[in-house]
Amino acid sequence: MKDDSLKEKTLLVVDDEADLREIISMELEYFGATVYQAESVSKALEVLNNHSIDLIISDIRMPGSTGVDLLKTVREQNVSLPAIILITGFADLDISEAFALGAEALVHKPFNIDELLDLVSGFLLDFPDRYKSSPQSQATLPFYFDRNFDDESVSDLEFGRGGVKVFHKDRPIPLGQARLIEFHFKDKTLSFEGVVRWKKVTESGVTIGIEYTNLDDEMIDVARKFQTNVSYIPS
Numbered sequence: 530m531k532d533d534s535l536k537e538k539t540l541l542v543v544d545d546e547a548d549l550r551e552i553i554s555m556e557l558e559y560f561g562a563t564v565y566q567a568e569s570v571s572k573a574l575e576v577l578n579n580h581s582i583d584l585i586i587s588d589i590r591m592p593g594s595t596g597v598d599l600l601k602t603v604r605e606q607n608v609s610l611p612a613i614i615l616i617t618g619f620a621d622l623d624i625s626e627a628f629a630l631g632a633e634a635l636v637h638k639p640f641n642i643d644e645l646l647d648l649v650s651g652f653l654l655d656f657p658d659r660y661k662s663s664p665q666s667q668a669t670l671p672f673y674f675d676r677n678f679d680d681e682s683v684s685d686l687e688f689g690r691g692g693v694k695v696f697h698k699d700r701p702i703p704l705g706q707a708r709l710i711e712f713h714f715k716d717k718t719l720s721f722e723g724v725v726r727w728k729k730v731t732e733s734g735v736t737i738g739i740e741y742t743n744l745d746d747e748m749i750d751v752a753r754k755f756q757t758n759v760s761y762i763p764s
Contacts, residue, residue, distance in 0.1 A: 533560065533561040534560050534561065534650060535557060535560040535561045535562035535649070535650070535653070536560075536561035536562075537561070538561070538562045538563070538583045538584070538653055539562065539563045539564075539565070539580060539581060539582055539583050540557055540562045540563070540564050540565070540582065540583060540584050540585070540586065540649070541564070541565045541566075541567065541573060541576055541577070541580075541582045541584075541585045541586070541587075541611075542554050542557070542564060542565070542566050542567070542585075542586050542587075543566075543567045543568075543569075543570070543572075543573045543585065543586070543587035543588060543591075543596065543599065544568070544586075544587070544588040544591070544616070545568050545569065545588065545591040545592060546588070547568065549588075550566050550568070551566070552642070553586060553642070553645070554566055556642055556645075556646060557646075557649065560646065565580060565582070568591075569591060569592065569593055569594070570591065570593065570594035570595070570596070570598055570599045570602075571593070571594065573585070573587070573599055574599070574602065577603065582611045583610070583611050583612070583653060584611050584612045584613070584614070584649060584652060584653055585599070585603070585611050585612070585613045585614070586614045586616065586645070586649070587599055587600070587613065587614070587615055587616065588615075588616050588617070589615055589616065589617040590617065590618065596615050596616070596617075597615070597627065597630065599613075600613055600615065600627065600630050600631060600632055601630055603631075604630060604631040608631065612633045612652040612653065613631065613632050613633060614632070614633055614634045614635075614636060614645075614648055614649065614652065615627055615632050615634070615635050615636070616635075616636045616637075616638060616640070617635065617636070617637060617638065618637070618638040627689075627691070627738075628689030628690060628691045628692035628693070628694065628738060628740070629687070629689035629690065629694070630689070630690070631689075631690045631691070632690070632691050633648075633652045633690070633691045634648050634652065634691060634740055635726050635727070635738075635740065636648070637705075637726075656753070657744060657749040657752075657753070660741060660742070660743055660744035660749065660752075661743070661744075668706075668708055668709070669708065669709045669710075669711060670702065670708040670709065670710050670711070670725070671711040671713060672686075672695055672697055672710070672711065672712050672713065673713045674686065674712065674713065674714050674715075675715070676714060676715060677714055677715050677716045678712075678714040678716055678717050678719070684696070685697070686712065688751060688752065688755060689755060690752075690755040691740060691741060692723065692726070692738055692739050692740040692741050693710075693723070693738075693739050693741075694736060694737070694738050694739075695712075695736070695737055695739065696734055696735070696736045697734060697735055697736075697737070698734055698735070702725055702728065702735075702737060703725070704725050704726065704727070704728060705724060705725070705726070706724065706725065707722060707723070707724050707742060708722070708723060708724070708725065709721075709722060710722070710723045710739055719747065719748055719751065720745070720748070721741060721742075721743060721744045721745065721748040722741070722742045722743030722744070723739040723740055723741055723742055723743075724739065724740045724742055725737055725738070725739055726738050726739065726740045
């Protein structure tokens with residue numbers, strides 16, 4: 530990133546850990562951003578009521594309200610803005626809600642600050658430019674559905690704002706790696722670049738959450754409606 534790449538951007542960092550909050554803020558300010566800090570969701574909402582914020586970086590687990598609560602409140606007020614990146618040190622159910630509720634990305638602690646800065650830079654781009662980066666996939670991860678794409682009578686696949694939630698039979702799927710994701714239906718095939726961010730195992734099978742990283746024109750059309758109409762996907 531260039532030293533002034535975040536110039537004229539206003540960001541909000543929300544975390545009850547003062548040291549981490551300060552480190553993230555200092556890095557963002559180095560690249561030109563104006564940064565506000567908040568140690569809680571209530572303080573974050575005060576900032577949002579008084580300032581125009583382009584992007585929020587928020588921890589999930591904080592005393593009182595969570596980062597997911599902040600996400601819900603912000604999206605109720607404005608579906609499109611600001612972009613929101615959530616940070617977590619836990620692989621819990623909050624994560625499975627985040628894409629549908631309107632998060633752009635999920636970052637797990639400990640994280641690489643340079644990777645976080647790259648996410649920030651990308652999500653400050655307008656949709657769909659943010660998903661037009663160079664392909665990064667390491668391997669293809671295919672899913673096969675014995676139905677047509679528009680069949681709404683099943684719930685094995687649900688799209689959210691920042692990614693997709695898919696139910697499948699258990700098989701080894703490494704987390705955190707960029708993949709070329711393929712959804713094969715009877716009537717069409719959809720493909721996109723994505724990162725498997727979380728995995729939830731139950732008696733009936735496995736549900737995984739895949740974050741979008743690169744979308745072609747067809748997948749942009751699929752994802753676009755979630756930029757203006759965020760639907761809640763229960764965990």
